[in-house]
Amino acid sequence: MTRTIWTSWPSREALSRASRPRPRAAIAWSIRLGLLTAMLWGTFTGERFGPWELALGLVGVLGCAVAAWAFFRTSLEHRLWPSLGLLVLLMVAALGAQQAGAGVPAMILWCGCAVAALERLPLAAGLPTTAVALGAYGAVNTDGWLTTAMTTAGLSLAGYVIRLDAEARGSTQRLLTQERAARAAEAETAALDERARIAREIHDVLAHSLSAQLVHLEAARLLIEREPAGEFRDRVLERVVAARSMARQGLAETRQALSALRGEVSPVEDFLRQLVAAEPAELSVSGEQRVLTAEASQTVRRVAQEALTNVRKHAPGARVLVRLEYLPDEIVLKVRDSGGHGHEEELAVSGSGYGLLGMRERAELMGGTLEAGPREEGFVVSLRVPA
Secondary structure (H helix, E strand, O other), X not given: OOHHHHHOOOOHHHHOOOOOOHHHHHHHHHHHHHHHHHHHHHHHOOOOOOHHHHHHHHHHHHHHHHHHHHHHHHHHOOOHHHHHHHHHHXXXXXXXXXXXXXXXXXXXXXXHHHHHHHHHXXXXXXXXXXXXXXXXXXXXXXXXHHHHHHHXXXXXXXXXXXXXXXXXXXHHHHHHHHHHHHHHHHHHHHHHHHHHHHHHHHHHHHHHHHHHHHHHHHHHHHHHHOOOOOHHHHHHHHHHHHHHHHHHHHHHHHHHHHHHHOOOOOXXXXXXXXXXXXXXXXXXXXXXXXXXXXXXXXXXXHHHHHHHHHHHHHOOOOOEEEEEEEOOOEEEEEEEEOOOOOHHHHHHOOOOOHHHHHHHHHHHHOOOEEEEEEXXXXXXXXXXXXX
């Protein structure tokens, strides 16, 4: 054996109950319950003790149970000296029980300490502790030297086999955890590859088409401006300029969507600042800012866009307050306007416009909520999504 084997602890997976199958856990609890019953039986039967002695024995048994539980906790946390101290306390309790005439509880405590030390402690500490416990057991056992030798050998072998079995289960648990992590990473990589492929397709088709439209609309604008001024010419020029603006905005949003698909989302605060720059709007951000997932960031952006679009349609000229709040487990976006003629009536009929209805469905798919409706003054859109 190498030095590492002598001084290393059993893994936490091996010492914890998480890696134990239910039948094995049931057997372990049955054994513990049986040993506790045997200790109580050995203490209170035989009419050897008076009432006060029985009460003291009951307190001692309960104290030993608590010490055993504490040993399992400290050994799980790889705390050597507290674990050894608890085992010594249990063995001293066994010696006291033996001196008081309770031989059965004493032997159970010594044997249990021997197996537990070999199972849960580093071998450099577990072997001497097991030797002391089994030596005390052998000194008081009256079944003959051969029976005593076979019992101590069996207990030592049982403790070491339990240790090896727990290590094997712990290794299996670690391998399963690593395999699940590898599968999750593989699935995430496949999803990212698929999103990158979709982004390339969108770029090659939609973004290219919008860019070409921008070029043609700009050329049309230049040609129209060369024509003599007139009402018809001005109306056509106005339509072309509006179409060019819409195409430019669509191209910008397409590029944002492509960045989101590639996982290259800019901070949502920067987007909101750009969004409110062209509006009579104010932006406030509170809470500890952090990087959002692509889905949460896109949902916040789209809801903000839709809310401001509704303000332009139904309450032109209204003042708008956009508030972004970072909470520990979610992010909250509120868009409140100062109101306008017909704004509340038009949107309150169905609860929201079709755009906000789509955003509500999008928020619910993420486990969030979206509420839209009139308040004391104006209209409020409130979005909450996990982030």
